[in-house]
Amino acid sequence: MSEAILKVCDIHCAYDAVPVIHGISLEVREGEIVAIVGANGAGKSTTMRTIAGLMHPVKGSIFFCGEDISRTPGHSMITKGISFVPEGRRLFSKLTVKENLELGAYTEKNRAVIEERLEEVLTLFPILRKRANQVAETMSGGEQQMCAIARGLMSNPKLLMLDELSLGLMPSLVEKVLETVVEINRKGTTILLVEQMVQEALEIASRGYVIQTGRIVQEGPAKDLLESDSVRKAYMGL
Amino acid sequence: MSTLAQVLLDGLLAGMLYALVAAGLSLIWGVMDVINFAHGEFLMVAMYLSYWMGFLAHVDPLFSWVASGVFVFLLGALTYRFLVSRCIGKAAMAPLLATFGLSMFLKNLCLNRFSPNFRILQSTLLEGKKILLGNIVIGMPQLVTGIFSLLLLFALYFLMKKTRLGWAIQATAMDREAAELMGINTDRIYLLVFGLGGACVGIAGGLLTSYLAVHPEVGSLFGLIAFLIVALGGFGSIPGALAAAVIIGLVEALAGFYIAPVFKYVAVFAIYLAVIMVRPKGLFGW
Numbered sequence: 001m002s003e004a005i006l007k008v009c010d011i012h013c014a015y016d017a018v019p020v021i022h023g024i025s026l027e028v029r030e031g032e033i034v035a036i037v038g039a040n041g042a043g044k045s046t047t048m049r050t051i052a053g054l055m056h057p058v059k060g061s062i063f064f065c066g067e068d069i070s071r072t073p074g075h076s077m078i079t080k081g082i083s084f085v086p087e088g089r090r091l092f093s094k095l096t097v098k099e100n101l102e103l104g105a106y107t108e109k110n111r112a113v114i115e116e117r118l119e120e121v122l123t124l125f126p127i128l129r130k131r132a133n134q135v136a137e138t139m140s141g142g143e144q145q146m147c148a149i150a151r152g153l154m155s156n157p158k159l160l161m162l163d164e165l166s167l168g169l170m171p172s173l174v175e176k177v178l179e180t181v182v183e184i185n186r187k188g189t190t191i192l193l194v195e196q197m198v199q200e201a202l203e204i205a206s207r208g209y210v211i212q213t214g215r216i217v218q219e220g221p222a223k224d225l226l227e228s229d230s231v232r233k234a235y236m237g238l
Numbered sequence: 239m240s241t242l243a244q245v246l247l248d249g250l251l252a253g254m255l256y257a258l259v260a261a262g263l264s265l266i267w268g269v270m271d272v273i274n275f276a277h278g279e280f281l282m283v284a285m286y287l288s289y290w291m292g293f294l295a296h297v298d299p300l301f302s303w304v305a306s307g308v309f310v311f312l313l314g315a316l317t318y319r320f321l322v323s324r325c326i327g328k329a330a331m332a333p334l335l336a337t338f339g340l341s342m343f344l345k346n347l348c349l350n351r352f353s354p355n356f357r358i359l360q361s362t363l364l365e366g367k368k369i370l371l372g373n374i375v376i377g378m379p380q381l382v383t384g385i386f387s388l389l390l391l392f393a394l395y396f397l398m399k400k401t402r403l404g405w406a407i408q409a410t411a412m413d414r415e416a417a418e419l420m421g422i423n424t425d426r427i428y429l430l431v432f433g434l435g436g437a438c439v440g441i442a443g444g445l446l447t448s449y450l451a452v453h454p455e456v457g458s459l460f461g462l463i464a465f466l467i468v469a470l471g472g473f474g475s476i477p478g479a480l481a482a483a484v485i486i487g488l489v490e491a492l493a494g495f496y497i498a499p500v501f502k503y504v505a506v507f508a509i510y511l512a513v514i515m516v517r518p519k520g521l522f523g524w
Contacts, residue, residue, distance in 0.1 A: 054418065073423075074418040077419070078419070090413055092413060155420075
């Protein structure tokens with residue numbers, strides 16, 4: 001088993017002194033797809049936002065490639081190799097698809113490298129090539145989600161974090177988007193994803209964590225979680 | 239007929255200058271949702287700087303606008319770092335009151351240091367020069383200022399629409415958190431935008447000294463007109479600011495000539511009220 005590139009050690013998080021995460025520890029190893037699943041309000045997104053540096057833990061620490069990043073500001077994460085696709089896509093709605101993608105590689109100054117990556121993501125998402133000069137907000141939800149993932153890939157991250165990809169997408173699209181995630185992973189990007197669609201997420205993941213009210217209640221290989229009675233009962237309605 | 243053309247031309251040239259002043263205000267509002275109430279006083283500071291450079295060092299406004307622009311860029315950046323950045327995210331009124339306080343401070347500082355006297359720069363390079371087109375007289379200082387303002391406005395527009403920095407500024411305006419995730423240091427973008435907004439009005443003020451007298455109250459009216467243009471054109475829109483500024487300039491000139499000089503601002507504010515009642519987000523607002 002390869003080394004953990006991301007190590008979250010017992011973090012506690014709070015919004016305006018109201019605690020929402022009560023000690024979460026997890027790790028992501030190189031090449032894995034790790035899924036964090038759980039119900040609405042369990043603290044999945046907060047965990048992701050904390051790792052991405054948009055907020056900082058009140059207690060505990062986060063290590064990425066051996067370096068403590070618990071206090072690193074969000075805008076420095078991309079140069080460390082972490083790219084976060086936040087919940088609800090958060091595209092720059094009045095900019096074109098191409099401009100959005102360019103901003104994904106904002107910290108990269110080498111024009112040739114940017115062009116190369118642009119070509120890569122447009123091959124991965126051919127629909128975006130057709131939409132390149134279209135204003136982001138005029139695309140459908142699925143296209144916007146693809147654009148958000150593509151934008152997240154433009155920095156060529158070691159770790160791609162995806163929050164609620166399925167939000168607002170019809171089931172057939174969710175499947176397609178998740179297939180792409182597997183493809184991205186196969187090309188060498190480690191993936192940490194958060195999903196409310198528990199079954200779909202665990203089917204593509206190698207390992208999973210189940211979060212409930214700010215704590216991890218279950219963890220293990222995704223296959224085991226899929227078969228576990230408590231997960232099936234609580235999240236899949238089986 | 240030529241009287242009308244003369245009035246229209248005067249209005250147009252005034253409008254072009256107003257557009258540059260307003261663009262600075264609009265940029266700051268568009269990106270950070272902050273109205274810089276000291277904007278007019280930034281103009282006054284630039285005018286004093288340009289005046290003293292001309293008076294003491296004999297640097298013509300044709301050249302000293304560079305210094306005015308740089309100086310007010312720094313003034314804007316400092317204002318952001320030490321005043322506005324401490325107010326953002328607090329009560330909505332906080333940045334407004336803070337910049338209002340700054341405007342009071344600057345105005346009274348200049349009143350105290352430079353007296354309330356009107357000062358006009360003598361024997362500048364363009365002084366008294368004019369172009370005659372039939373019966374129409376175009377003053378060179380006004381023409382140069384107007385055209386220069388327009389060029390700068392185009393440059394600003396180009397910066398915003400066509401460069402990566404411009405996209406980063408727009409991204410920060412649309413979604414600050416998502417911009418952070420792209421690796422954009424949004425605090426630095428805010429600093430830069432406040433500086434750029436200041437530079438616009440600083441350059442405008444520097445050029446203006448070639449034909450307008452400077453005094454501690456000179457910024458108040460410009461600040462008010464800039465605010466009105468930004469609201470009329472739509473907050474955050476540069477083309478909107480240009481269109482609205484030209485409308486305001488024309489209305490001001492026409493009303494001033496055909497009704498009475500004292501009525502020109504009555505007409506300007508009446509137009510503003512009429513548009514805002516019909517279309518509250520302004521002519522080009524989002």
